[in-house]
Amino acid sequence: xxVGEFELIERWFRDCGAARADxxxxxxxxxxxxxxxxxxxxxxxxxxxxxxxxxPAESPGRTVGHRALAxxxxxxxxxxxxxxxxxxxxxxxxxxxxWVEEFAAGFAVLARRFGVSLVGxxxxxxxxxxxxTVAGFVAPGQALRRTGARPGDSIWISGxxxxxxxxxxxxxxxxxxxxxxxxxLVQKFEFPEPRVALGCALRGLASACxxxxxxLVGDLGRMCxxxxxxxxxDARNLPLSPSLRxxxxxxxxxxxxxxxxxxxxxxxxxxxxxxxxxxxxxxxVPLACIGTIVATPGVRVGGxxxxxxxxxxxxxxxxxDPGHQ
Amino acid sequence: xxVGEFELIERWFRDCGAARADxxxxxxxxxxxxxxxxxxxxxxxxxxxxxxxxxPAESPGRTVGHRALAxxxxxxxxxxxxxxxxxxxxxxxxxxxxWVEEFAAGFAVLARRFGVSLVGxxxxxxxxxxxxTVAGFVAPGQALRRTGARPGDSIWISGxxxxxxxxxxxxxxxxxxxxxxxxxLVQKFEFPEPRVALGCALRGLASACxxxxxxLVGDLGRMCxxxxxxxxxDARNLPLSPSLRxxxxxxxxxxxxxxxxxxxxxxxxxxxxxxxxxxxxxxxVPLACIGTIVATPGVRVGGxxxxxxxxxxxxxxxxxDPGHQ
Numbered sequence: 001x002x003v004g005e006f007e008l009i010e011r012w013f014r015d016c017g018a019a020r021a022d023x024x025x026x027x028x029x030x031x032x033x034x035x036x037x038x039x040x041x042x043x044x045x046x047x048x049x050x051x052x053x054x055x056p057a058e059s060p061g062r063t064v065g066h067r068a069l070a071x072x073x074x075x076x077x078x079x080x081x082x083x084x085x086x087x088x089x090x091x092x093x094x095x096x097x098x099w100v101e102e103f104a105a106g107f108a109v110l111a112r113r114f115g116v117s118l119v120g121x122x123x124x125x126x127x128x129x130x131x132x133t134v135a136g137f138v139a140p141g142q143a144l145r146r147t148g149a150r151p152g153d154s155i156w157i158s159g160x161x162x163x164x165x166x167x168x169x170x171x172x173x174x175x176x177x178x179x180x181x182x183x184x185l186v187q188k189f190e191f192p193e194p195r196v197a198l199g200c201a202l203r204g205l206a207s208a209c210x211x212x213x214x215x216l217v218g219d220l221g222r223m224c225x226x227x228x229x230x231x232x233x234d235a236r237n238l239p240l241s242p243s244l245r246x247x248x249x250x251x252x253x254x255x256x257x258x259x260x261x262x263x264x265x266x267x268x269x270x271x272x273x274x275x276x277x278x279x280x281x282x283x284x285v286p287l288a289c290i291g292t293i294v295a296t297p298g299v300r301v302g303g304x305x306x307x308x309x310x311x312x313x314x315x316x317x318x319x320x321d322p323g324h325q
Numbered sequence: 326x327x328v329g330e331f332e333l334i335e336r337w338f339r340d341c342g343a344a345r346a347d348x349x350x351x352x353x354x355x356x357x358x359x360x361x362x363x364x365x366x367x368x369x370x371x372x373x374x375x376x377x378x379x380x381p382a383e384s385p386g387r388t389v390g391h392r393a394l395a396x397x398x399x400x401x402x403x404x405x406x407x408x409x410x411x412x413x414x415x416x417x418x419x420x421x422x423x424w425v426e427e428f429a430a431g432f433a434v435l436a437r438r439f440g441v442s443l444v445g446x447x448x449x450x451x452x453x454x455x456x457x458t459v460a461g462f463v464a465p466g467q468a469l470r471r472t473g474a475r476p477g478d479s480i481w482i483s484g485x486x487x488x489x490x491x492x493x494x495x496x497x498x499x500x501x502x503x504x505x506x507x508x509x510l511v512q513k514f515e516f517p518e519p520r521v522a523l524g525c526a527l528r529g530l531a532s533a534c535x536x537x538x539x540x541l542v543g544d545l546g547r548m549c550x551x552x553x554x555x556x557x558x559d560a561r562n563l564p565l566s567p568s569l570r571x572x573x574x575x576x577x578x579x580x581x582x583x584x585x586x587x588x589x590x591x592x593x594x595x596x597x598x599x600x601x602x603x604x605x606x607x608x609x610v611p612l613a614c615i616g617t618i619v620a621t622p623g624v625r626v627g628g629x630x631x632x633x634x635x636x637x638x639x640x641x642x643x644x645x646d647p648g649h650q
Contacts, residue, residue, distance in 0.1 A: 024366060028551070029471050030403035030536060031370035033463070038363035041349060044444060045356035046412035046458055050451030078355035087371035089414070089456040119369060126375030127452030131414040133371055138358070146354050211355060226353070 009095060009123050012104045013088065016118040017111030020084065023119055032119035034085055040137035045075035051128035056171060061099040063190040065106030068130035070192045071213065073114055074264040077199030078211040080144040081136035083114045088121035089131035103130075114196055144202060144209035144268070149227035153207050153269040155291040156278060158195050160241035161216050162253060163188040165260025170247065177247030184243040192264040198285050202268055205277045209268040215259040219267055221299050227269075233258075233291035236303040251308040258301065269293055334420060334448050337429045338413065341443040342436030345409065348444055357444035359410055365462035370400035376453035381496060386424040388515040390431030393455035395517045396538065398439055399589040402524030403536040405469040406461035408439045413446035414456035428455075439521055469527060469534035469593070474552035478532050478594040480616040481603060483520050485566035486541050487578060488513040490585025495572065502572030509568040517589040523610050527593055530602045534593040540584040544592055546624050552594075558583075558616035561628040576633040583626065594618055 014027045024033035036042050049068055051057040069086060076083050088107070092100070111118060116134070167189030169175035170182050177185070195211070202209060210223045217233075224231050240253050248256060270278050281287060339352045349358035361367050374393055376382040394411060401408050413432070417425070436443060441459070492514030494500035495507050502510070520536075527534060535548045542558075549556050560579055569578050595603050606612060 024465075025468070025470065030400040030534075031368045031406065031461075033404075033468055034367045034369065035465075036361040036367055042359050042361055042367070043356045044359065044410070044412060044458075044460070046414050046446050046456070048414040048416055048447045048449045048451075048456060050416060050449055053450050075355040079358075081356065085369070087369060087458055089371050089373040091373055091375060091454065121371050122373045122456075124373045124375055125378050126373075126454060129416065129451055129454065131371070131373060131447075131456035133369075133412055133458040135369070136356075140349075140360075143350070143358055145350065209355075 020117040043081035043136045046133045048131040061102030062106035065103035072134040073194035074211040076136040080203040087133045091126040146226035149208035149269040153293040159265040162257030164262035181243040181246035205274040206268040212263040230296040239288040345442040368406035368461045373456040386427030387431035390428035397459040398519035399536040401461040405528040408461045412458045416451040416454040471551035474533035474594040478618040484590040487582030489587035506568040506571035530599040531593040537588040555621040564613040
């Protein structure tokens with residue numbers, strides 16, 4: 001019985017990630033068997049990343065493997081869930097063993113850091129893409145949702161939004177900068193760090209939460225629609241990293257921060273009663289209060305310098321795509 | 326806030342499939358929230374189907390939506406699991422609303438029939454592909470696996486293998502036939518019927534089980550490797566449908582049945598003690614005993630007519646692909 005090239009590849013994904021006692025049967029059968037704690041809800045998310053749309057087609061395997069899992073762990077983070085398992089659908093135009101080995105390594109390193117076990121999936125031929133499903137746990141009623149923002153709540157963002165978008169612009173030679181800033185910003189794009197610990201810490205504090213994948217204003221708009229509220233941002237409170245400011249003037253930096261995408265930071269709201277708790281977390285994780293939830297629908301950005309338009313989050317048709325199909 | 330074309334599409338996937346009380350939060354947030362019964366193991370599978378590889382690129386949306394879910398439910402069937410939820414990653418080169426509506430309809434009809442609720446997913450731009458994760462339940466220790474086949478066990482197949490491969494050959498004009506046979510065989514390719522009820526009925530009867538996606542001999546080989554056994558098939562016992570025999574001579578029909586792929590039938594083994602139980606099921610589902618498990622590794626096919634080579638299951642690189650990359 002000849003073994004196909006794709007079956008050989010699948011062997012690289014056995015024992016990938018953390019070893020977990022709740023995995024009864026992992027990669028290698030028709031499906032995986034796992035156990036969910038009786039006192040937990042199961043949290044499930046699936047995100048797809050496609051070459052040329054969500055990452056440059058020439059990206060190293062290690063960065064794509066990291067990204068495929070990171071964007072999904074970011075969804076669990078936005079729910080306040082503890083990650084547990086992942087399934088991977090990897091589509092390849094041809095078998096490049098080195099690239100796949102690097103992909104598996106990038107996936108595995110991140111998986112082990114977050115205690116995630118790869119339990120199943122599929123490897124197929126086609127245009128380069130990775131589809132990942134992640135599963136995690138949360139106590140009943142404790143999950144963070146997009147729907148809980150209320151007028152008067154403060155709006156918070158983790159990290160320094162805009163860095164990843166600037167990193168992509170640098171990779172694509174749409175922007176230039178000195179080596180130090182460039183390395184920091186490209187790292188933010190290539191190896192986004194899902195805010196899993198922060199998401200878990202926000203259970204019981206945040207009134208609503210979303211991860212920023214398509215741009216801060218766009219994703220804030222989604223949260224506002226889900227919560228039937230509006231938002232007022234003050235651009236002067238946006239945390240802009242020194243690296244971003246080293247490669248972009250203020251107006252350009254604000255555009256990256258407000259509409260750039262790929263941040264995978266947590267955008268959340270909190271009522272006044274939770275402020276002390278959020279400020280306590282800010283001692284461990286960079287958090288900035290950037291605005292206020294209001295009753296009037298829509299997202300308004302104040303404090304912008306002259307000539308700076310807040311823009312919108314990108315639609316997938318525009319996202320990273322010079323082709324305008 | 327403008328709503329992107331892809332977000333509009335995602336609305337078609339809300340409330341898709343069965344309504345289930347164990348879904349706490351479905352499509353529309355960063356992740357879904359569901360409850361698993363305390364006395365069940367969770368069964369998880371992910372399969373990807375790509376245009377031009379797993380289905381013709383010009384396939385109607387309804388058939389692709391059906392197939393995307395059916396191939397995954399077939400994996401649950403092979404484990405003997407009761408289906409519960411699905412997540413969908415749909416990748417589209419451009420937004421063709423009619424095609425997507427048909428895709429959603431094909432997916433939803435099958436989902437409702439099997440009590441499956443679509444709880445989440447992602448819609449992105451890229452080469453046409455659908456990635457589906459399904460989740461189901463099974464009592465601890467009751468799942469069917471590939472590893473339990475033992476020398477002396479009988480080998481059984483459901484349905485009439487080869488029909489779907491002949492249907493694809495008819496669609497691709499590699500084969501011709503009268504209208505009645507053609508319609509029946511194309512239906513088998515376009516709307517594969519996952520053997521979910523059979524899989525559940527085989528719990529406690531089958532010693533090993535796998536679903537046939539890449540060809541009977543190839544998938545039997547996988548089961549034999551997993552079980553560290555071999556298999557002897559008698560081609561004279563293969564159930565060939567009248568439709569298949571109407572479009573193919575005996576040698577050609579056997580090639581479709583042994584190596585054709587896309588059957589999504591269950592191939593399973595059962596010890597002598599379970600024979601009466603399996604024969605009882607055969608009153609409700611077409612089942613044929615086609616061979617015997619032996620200690621010597623490898624799959625041997627006896628009873629072939631002169632000039633007929635059993636062939637192998639297709640590797641993905643060859644599967645439906647005239648390009649031989």
